[in-house]
Amino acid sequence: MTHEILAAGFGGQGVLFLGRVLAQAGLIDGKEVSWFPSYGPEMRGGTCNCSVCLSEKPIGSPLVTHPSVLIAMNTPSLEKFIDFVVPGGVVICDSTMVDTEVSRDDVKAFSIPASQLAADNDLKGGANIILIGKLIKETGVFTRETFKKAIEKIVPPEREHLIAGNLRAAEIGINS
Amino acid sequence: MKGNEAVAEAAIRAGCKCFFGYPITPQNELPAYFAKKLQASGGVFLQAESEIAAINMVLGAASAGVRSMTSSSSPGISLKAEGISYIAGSDLPCVIVNVQRGGPGLGSIQPSQADYLQATKAMGHGDFHVIVYAPCSVQEMVDTVFKAFEIADLYRMPVMILADGLLGQMMEPVSFPDFTLSEPTKKWAADGHGGKRKKNIINSLFLQPDDLERTIRERFARYDEIKARETEAELYMTEDADIVLVAYGATARVVKSAVNLAREQGIKAGLVRPVTLWPFPEKELNEGAQNARALLCCEMSMGQMVDDVKLAINCSKPVTFYGRTGGSIPSPTEILEEIKRIGGVV
Amino acid sequence: MAVIFQKPKSLSDVTQHYCPGCTHGIIHRLIAEVIDDMDIEGETVGISPVGCSVLAYNYFNFDMIQAPHGRAPAVATGVKRARPDLFTFTYQGDGDLAAIGTAEMVHAASRGENITIIFVNNTIYGMTGGQMAPTTLSGQVTQTTPFGRDIKTAGYPIRVCEMLATLEGTAFARRVSVDTPQNVREAKKAIAKAFELQKNEAGFSIVEILSTCPTNWGLNPLNSLKRIREEVIPYYPLGVYKDKTKEGESS
Numbered sequence: 001m002t003h004e005i006l007a008a009g010f011g012g013q014g015v016l017f018l019g020r021v022l023a024q025a026g027l028i029d030g031k032e033v034s035w036f037p038s039y040g041p042e043m044r045g046g047t048c049n050c051s052v053c054l055s056e057k058p059i060g061s062p063l064v065t066h067p068s069v070l071i072a073m074n075t076p077s078l079e080k081f082i083d084f085v086v087p088g089g090v091v092i093c094d095s096t097m098v099d100t101e102v103s104r105d106d107v108k109a110f111s112i113p114a115s116q117l118a119a120d121n122d123l124k125g126g127a128n129i130i131l132i133g134k135l136i137k138e139t140g141v142f143t144r145e146t147f148k149k150a151i152e153k154i155v156p157p158e159r160e161h162l163i164a165g166n167l168r169a170a171e172i173g174i175n176s
Numbered sequence: 177m178k179g180n181e182a183v184a185e186a187a188i189r190a191g192c193k194c195f196f197g198y199p200i201t202p203q204n205e206l207p208a209y210f211a212k213k214l215q216a217s218g219g220v221f222l223q224a225e226s227e228i229a230a231i232n233m234v235l236g237a238a239s240a241g242v243r244s245m246t247s248s249s250s251p252g253i254s255l256k257a258e259g260i261s262y263i264a265g266s267d268l269p270c271v272i273v274n275v276q277r278g279g280p281g282l283g284s285i286q287p288s289q290a291d292y293l294q295a296t297k298a299m300g301h302g303d304f305h306v307i308v309y310a311p312c313s314v315q316e317m318v319d320t321v322f323k324a325f326e327i328a329d330l331y332r333m334p335v336m337i338l339a340d341g342l343l344g345q346m347m348e349p350v351s352f353p354d355f356t357l358s359e360p361t362k363k364w365a366a367d368g369h370g371g372k373r374k375k376n377i378i379n380s381l382f383l384q385p386d387d388l389e390r391t392i393r394e395r396f397a398r399y400d401e402i403k404a405r406e407t408e409a410e411l412y413m414t415e416d417a418d419i420v421l422v423a424y425g426a427t428a429r430v431v432k433s434a435v436n437l438a439r440e441q442g443i444k445a446g447l448v449r450p451v452t453l454w455p456f457p458e459k460e461l462n463e464g465a466q467n468a469r470a471l472l473c474c475e476m477s478m479g480q481m482v483d484d485v486k487l488a489i490n491c492s493k494p495v496t497f498y499g500r501t502g503g504s505i506p507s508p509t510e511i512l513e514e515i516k517r518i519g520g521v522v
Numbered sequence: 523m524a525v526i527f528q529k530p531k532s533l534s535d536v537t538q539h540y541c542p543g544c545t546h547g548i549i550h551r552l553i554a555e556v557i558d559d560m561d562i563e564g565e566t567v568g569i570s571p572v573g574c575s576v577l578a579y580n581y582f583n584f585d586m587i588q589a590p591h592g593r594a595p596a597v598a599t600g601v602k603r604a605r606p607d608l609f610t611f612t613y614q615g616d617g618d619l620a621a622i623g624t625a626e627m628v629h630a631a632s633r634g635e636n637i638t639i640i641f642v643n644n645t646i647y648g649m650t651g652g653q654m655a656p657t658t659l660s661g662q663v664t665q666t667t668p669f670g671r672d673i674k675t676a677g678y679p680i681r682v683c684e685m686l687a688t689l690e691g692t693a694f695a696r697r698v699s700v701d702t703p704q705n706v707r708e709a710k711k712a713i714a715k716a717f718e719l720q721k722n723e724a725g726f727s728i729v730e731i732l733s734t735c736p737t738n739w740g741l742n743p744l745n746s747l748k749r750i751r752e753e754v755i756p757y758y759p760l761g762v763y764k765d766k767t768k769e770g771e772s773s
Contacts, residue, residue: 020347027349035347039202039285060433061426062346065507194604220603224596225629232593232626236600239587240567240608244600262590366585366601368608370564377579379588 002057003141004064006081007128008049009073009097014128017154018071019050021132024150025142026054034062047076054141069139071131073114075099082107092134094127110138112176118169126169133173144174179314180344183273183337184209186321187245191357192271193219194244196233198226200252201285202341203275207247227252231259231272238268239378241365243325247273249341250291251282260334261300265380267364267395269328271321272306273337275344278503286503287341289425292480295338296454303392305399306334307406308453310424314348322355327406329360331398338453340476342426342505402455409457410449413439414464417446419515422461422485423474424450427499427506431474434511445515453481458488465489470518474511475499530554532563532583539577543736543743545700546574549642550581552700552710553613556717557584566609567601569594571623573615574648592623595630598637609720611638617647620656620680627686634691634725638716641682644733645754652738656680659757664738679757683730687763694719694727695764701732701750705760724766732758 005022009015019035026033036051051064069090072078074097085091087106096115112134114127123130135141142150151166177185184206187195195214197207207223214221220237224230230246237244248256253274263270276291278284295308307327311317317339324335366378382388410428413435414420423431428449438445448464450457465471471493473482479497486495498514500506529535532554540546557563563584570578572591579586589597594612601610619627619641630637646664647653653666657679661670671679683695694716698709709731716727732754734746741749762768 023347033347033349036342037345039341039345058432059348059429060436060508061430061505062342062348063505063507066509194600196600222599222603225625228593229596229599229626229629232590232596233600233603235589235593236569236587236597236602237604238600239597240601240604242604244604258590259593266588366567366587367605368565368567369585372564375583376585377588378586379579381576381588 002053002055003069004067005052005054005069005071006049006064006067007052007071007073008047008077008081009094011048013048013073014125015048015073016050018128018132019052020154021129021147021150022052022054022141024154025146026052028146028149028153029142031055032057032059034059036062049077049081069135069141071135073097073127073131078102090139092131092138094131096127108138110134112173114173117172117176121168121172123165123169123172126165129166129169130173133170134176135173136170137174137176144170177314177350178205178345178347179317179339180205180275181209182314182318182350183247183321183339184213186318186352187271187325188213188217188219189352189355190322190325191243191359192245192325193242194234194237195219195221196224196230196237196244196246198224198230198248198252200249202277202287202344203247203249203273205344206273206275227255228259231256231263234270235259235263235266235268238263238270239266239366241362241367243269243329243359245271245273247275249275249277250279250288253291253294257294257300260306261302261304262380263334264300264304264306265302266378267332268334268378269332270334271324271328271337272334273339276338276340278501284503285341287426287476287505288501288503289340289427289476290478290480290501291338292453292475292477295336296456296484299336304395305454306336307331307402307455308336308338310338310451310453311343312425312428312449314343314346314350317343318350318352326358331402332364333398338425340426399455406452407455407457407460408451409460409464410447410451411460411464412447412449414446414448414468416444416467417464418444418467418469419446419472419518420465420468421445421447421472421474421511421515422450422481423447424453424481427474427476430506430508431511433508434515437508437512438515443515456484456488461485461488465493468493471495472514472518473497474506476505477501530558532557532566534581534583536580538581540574541737543734543746544574545733546642548700548706549640549709549731549733550578552706552713553611553640554582555710556714559714560717560721562609562721565607566611569598569601569610569612571612571614571618573618575613575615575642576649578613592618592621593626594618594623595626595635595637595639599630599633599635602635602637606636609717611640611717611720613640614642615648616641616643616645616655616657620682627682628689631686631689631692631726631728634693636720636723636725638720639728640713641728641730642733643682643730643758644735645679646735646738648735648738652735657682657758659753681758683728683763686728691726692728692764693725693766695730696762697730697732697758697760699732699750699755699760701734701747719767730758732760
């Protein structure tokens with residue numbers, strides 16, 4: 001099974017980090033993986049998205065043009081990419097930031113107020129990980145154990161204290 | 177690991193002791209990685225005042241017999257052209273990475289393959305070539321870096337790794353094999369004669385036409401050796417292919433997906449992927465295309481490689497082109513449509 | 523019989539191509555003498571420029587690199603960074619250094635690169651036939667300023683030592699001349715000082731040497747030397763513009 005995941009939002013929401021966690025998890029599960037950012041000229045605040053492919057087969061284009069999973073962290077991202085999601089695909093929105101409904105009925109759409117939940121739980125900047133939790137719950141793309149290993153791998157040693165928060169954020173998504 | 181970072185790590189492991197660069201997107205992770213890691217491994221990282229200075233610092237370090245490298249992206253490579261010509265004319269080894277972006281001019285910062293002609297035909301003024309490798313994955317970039325340093329030293333000439341923003345920015349799993357370095361003793365280097373030998377001169381100036389012609393002919397004799405020994409290509413599903421696609425670098429990945437899609441639909445498509453762009457894999461292309469009715473060249477440019485493809489097969493079969501430019505990346509479905517359009521429908 | 527005068531060991535036994543009356547030959551000799559005195563021929567890598575002195579690589583007995591036009595300080599940087607144990611100097615004219623190579627010169631100085639620039643200023647592009655250089659004096663007639671350099675359109679002549687002296691990385695900057703035997707001796711002292719500073723890892727050093735170009739000035743050798751005294755030195759005063767080893771001392 002090949003997952004072609006597109007995560008999109010504003011710069012600074014942790015879209016690229018979200019993608020890296022997915023890629024790392026795929027790697028831990030022994031899959032072929034690729035991660036490719038769309039990069040704009042601005043360092044902060046621009047629109048930002050990243051393509052992650054997880055597959056049993058070698059990956060051709062690392063650029064996801066027709067995602068099987070779309071993670072939208074703001075309204076413009078949902079509007080920009082919703083028409084490209086493959087029929088039967090999964091759409092996960094941060095409903096704190098996305099104020100429109102998913103307009104298609106041939107995709108599986110899920111909403112979770114990830115930014116609000118992050119703020120309520122003292123997990124500043126953790127909305128991206130809450131969305132990964134939701135992805136784990138709704139698609140089973142990988143397990144929470146794999147996620148834990150991925151986070152432990154990615155978070156650098158000098159920031160080890162951040163691991164617990166990330167695990168807590170994922171649980172919020174999984175249990176929502 | 178990001179492609180750019182993987183290249184830098186591979187270079188350090190390949191014995192690169194000097195990196196000179198200048199900031200330009202989308203290759204910035206490459207100098208940044210050197211800045212962090214090269215000193216610890218006993219090397220030198222220096223951010224130069226310009227692309228021009230950076231390539232000339234490479235010229236100096238390479239003259240002193242030390243494995244040296246620079247990287248940039250398209251507009252910066254144009255600025256380095258002068259230095260590359262001098263390096264080639266002085267028979268110096270070095271590795272140059274071009275993480276291509278859209279052009280002409282400032283163009284865009286998105287992936288592109290529009291520097292093919294510059295890299296393979298005219299990397300500066302004068303009669304010379306650089307060896308051009310076009311890897312298509314992060315792992316292959318790593319493997320190519322090792323090869324590039326070895327080949328550069330072996331033939332005493334600049335080697336270019338022609339990547340693009342996609343390969344530079346993407347992350348893929350990568351492993352760093354144990355490489356056995358075989359850096360030769362550089363008896364020609366300007367590193368102080370120590371009273372033990374005659375002086376060495378690193379020079380590209382030959383005022384007597386006969387002298388200059390002789391050095392160029394000698395260099396071209398070496399180029400013939402390189403053509404015979406170092407040319408590389410990958411053939412994918414070409415044995416029974418009706419339509420053979422020709423693509424290199426990042427585009428070749430997309431084309432491979434398109435070939436797979438075509439095969440699923442019963443269309444006999446195949447891919448010839450030049451791994452060296454100079455020398456161009458003429459023999460390999462003919463072998464891959466022997467049963468083909470038509471060839472389709474795919475690039476992220478307006479078709480800079482098409483002429484090489486036509487020449488390689490001596491225009492014996494129709495060669496068409498499909499590409500995107502300006503920073504757009506073609507999709508497998510776009511290419512599949514093109515395969516069907518040119519008559520690949522069963 | 524005692525030998526009282528001979529060719530320096532570091533100077534090759536070949537005929538130089540310089541025009542009669544040109545002072546490049548003197549400057550080459552001074553460099554070779556200093557290198558002999560310091561006994562560093564075997565560890566020296568010289569960088570020759572583009573210009574009249576392009577063939578300097580044939581005239582010295584140590585290893586030489588011929589650099590692209592203006593890029594000698596970058597090439598020297600590459601050599602020095604790769605092999606800090608080597609002794610490296612560039613030999614550059616005014617066009618090479620102060621026009622097309624301005625960026626390389628300024629940034630090598632600014633980095634405090636431990637190299638020495640021997641800057642030969644004869645206020646003109648010699649090899650290409652006598653065009654205006656960045657150091658061409660106001661009113662000076664050249665091939666490209668046939669009515670004399672007009673500062674309104676061609677700008678002002680650049681004083682390199684004064685400019686580089688403002689940079690923190692510059693350890694030593696001195697302007698000398700080779701128009702008289704006394705000045706030649708002073709020029710040698712300046713070169714020796716700069717080379718010693720490099721040996722002591724003091725950072726960037728430059729010795730600017732006012733030189734003649736009888737051919738393109740349209741003067742005979744003697745009048746060329748006279749021009750240095752009467753026209754060139756007044757605009758480019760001789761002296762030490764920076765000496766880090768003297769800083770802090772009362773002058």
